Amino acid sequence: MLRPPGRPAGTTGGPDRLGEVETVTHWRALIVLGTAQFLMVLDTSVMNVSISRLVDDFDTEVTAIQAVITLYALVMAAFMIIGGRLGDILGRRRVFLGGLVVYATGSALTSVAPTLWVLVLGWSVIEGLGAALVLPAMAALVAESYRGRDRAVAYGVIGGLAGAGIAVGPLLGGWVTTYLTWRLVFAGEVVVVLAVLLLRRAITEAPRSGRSPRLDGVGAALSAAGLALGVLGVLQSSTWGWVRPRNPPFTVLGFAPTLFVVGAGVAVLAVFHRWERRRDERGDDPLVHLSLLGRPALRSGLMSLVSQNLILLGLFFTIPLYLQVVQGFDAFRTGLRLLPVSVAMLVTSLGAARLGRLAGPRRVVRLALLTVTAAVVWLLATIDPVIDDAQFAGAMALLGVGMGLFASQLGDVVQSGAREEERSEVGGLQYTAQNLGSALGTALIGSLLVGSLAHAFTTHVEDDERLSQEARQQVGVALEAGVTFVPTEQVRSAAVRAGLPPDEVDAVTDSYASAQLDGLRAAILAAGGVALASLLVTPNLPGRPPGRTGRPESGAPAGPPRPAR
Incomplete structure (x- = not known):
């Protein structure tokens, strides 16, 4: 049974009544x-089950x-580091609450959107x-409020609530969308x-000493542009083609623009890297202290979050299409089948x-990757023209176990590798990776799904x-x-409109149906390949529970805080 988080470090003991009040307050804040x-x-989970x-x-x-x-995740990834930095400049509580107002504005506009562009x-x-704005500030506020074992419990609760969002989203979204x-x-x-x-008073923030850093506008523009170009190229690859032009708005030397756009993104990020290094050397405030990425545990935690x-999002895009x-x-029956x-x-x-506290994050994350791989193998066996509900539910449940093992560890690993004054910055990196x-x-x-579909249909x-x-x-001609x-x-209707005889209409339809399953299997297999490859980034994850002493993990020396510039 989870024990409630205790008082933050630095709080002195007092009467039992005071301790009880503070415990309730911290539960409310969490x-x-x-x-x-x-x-x-x-x-996001609502969108995935509402695609049709x-x-x-x-x-x-x-x-x-x-x-x-993809654009939703891309915007978050591109601006998450900036959001984390604004938390350092304006205060994490203020940015958290302001971000919620912005988020609610977007939700209100989405609810009445008359067109795709709106x-x-x-x-x-x-x-x-x-x-x-919200997520880096949230990560920093949680890390600031809890220490040691309490922090691990707090991040377990946060991961559980994320799991609840994934649990409720397909079912609630499916029911509401359908009916x-x-x-x-x-x-x-x-x-x-x-x-x-209305409950904002439950959120507190410790007073901050020293001057606030300044926002690196050039670095912010470079990081956002680099990330945006890189993901845009990957996103459009299904339409433009990777090398041979398929249906691009332009070509480069006769080739599809995809790799050139991705390469431009990488080049911009390289310029961003040099710019940040130069600002740090001059004593100016960078958008992100790149030295953070030199900490092995933190770097491995971020790479594991990307994986x-x-x-998860690759599968949650692919599987609803199958269903x-x-x-x-x-949408409702899709949500029911995603419930496991x-x-x-x-x-x-x-x-x-608790398992992470006993076995250490490294073992738990490796177990998560192997569990996800096993779930992918099981899932591949269920992708047939007629679904076997029992087998599919078992594969989905095993996938959920693997993802739950992931979610229980990585937030604590990342934040435990940071000093107090680095919380927002590390929170920005954490959710940028995520x-x-x-995206x-x-x-x-x-892209792989559509590309495999086209290749299989042709074959x-x-x-x-x-x-x-x-x-x-x-x-x-249609494929071109x-x-x-x-x-x-x-597809059947298009074949009829093209004037094909009935037996050829059936043949085209059967070929497309087989190609659909081939494309789905290729996409799911790729997710399993990512899971296995991700084992390569786990050696530097902590072998013991992080945050036990309230000090940063390996690679983050527990010396005096970095002086304010």
Whole structure:
């Protein structure tokens, strides 16, 4: 049974009554802060199970909704470091509350969005900016309020609430989307934010000494542009093609622009790196102290966060497509079938904090990666034209256990590698890694899904003896214009409109149905490959529970705090 978090370090003992009041206050603060984490996860999971309805409501394609989901994570990733720095400049509590106001504004606009572009503005941009302010401040406030074992418990609760968001999102979003409208979820988020703001007195922040740092505007622009260009290139690869142009707005020396855009992002980030180094050497305030990334435990924790979210968001984009487009389930039935992963993640993340204290984060994260890999293998066996509900539920539950093991450890590992004055900065890095993984997961796995679909469809059409040469040419022309992940009935209708005879209509439809499953399997297999490859970044994770003494972990010397500049 979890014991309540104690008083923060530096608080002297007192009468029992005072201790009880303070304990209740800290529980309330944790719930208020955790509610913010819950909200940030909730609407992403709602979007994932509402893909088909969003496609219909905005008369668009799956790839457009994929872009909306990716842009939300991209905006958060691009501005998370800036949000963390603003917490240092303006105060973490103030930035946390202000970010909630921005987030609620975006939710309100999303709930009434008449067009896809307004949806992008409200959800992807405004809500993304609000989350970029809220999450680093939240991570810093939690780390500031709790120490040692209490901090591990607090991050277990935060991870559990994130799991609750993933658990509630598909089911609540699926029910509301199917029987009412997805817009009500975002209107409800506004109400929840208002309730949090009414409880704002529960959130306290220690007085800060020394002058506040200044915002590095050039560094902020360079980091945001570099991250944006890199993920944009990956996102558009399914439309533009990686090397051979598919349907790009322009070409570079006859090649698709994808790798050039990604390369431009890398180049901008290299300039950002040099700029930050120069500012640090001159004694100016950088956007982020790159020396933080020299701490092995912190660096491994951040890389593990990228992996965790790349796997989770990649799968949570792919699996709903299988359930909705291939199986034809509505959003509510999709949510029901995702419930095992959500519940297992919630329960495991709450219970595994103790496992981390006994076995150490490194062993728990490695166990998480192996569990996720096993879940992917099991899941691959269930991707068939007719779903086996029992097998699928088992694979989803095992995936939830693996993700819950992840969620229970990494927040504590990252924050325990920082000094007190570095909390917001490290929180910015923490959620940058998390949302960069989310953006790459949706973009990269989604791109691989569409690319594998196109390749498999081409192969099946060429190998199907029922199709004439003329029919193969017609399909080839359609593929050159771009292929999307749509229900097979739409393919059948297109084949009929093209004037193909009935037996060739059936052949094209069967080829596309087989290609759908091949594309899904390739995308899911890629997520498993990421999980196995991520074992390579775990050796520098702490082998013992971090934060036991309230001092930074290995690589973060517990010397005097860095002087204010």
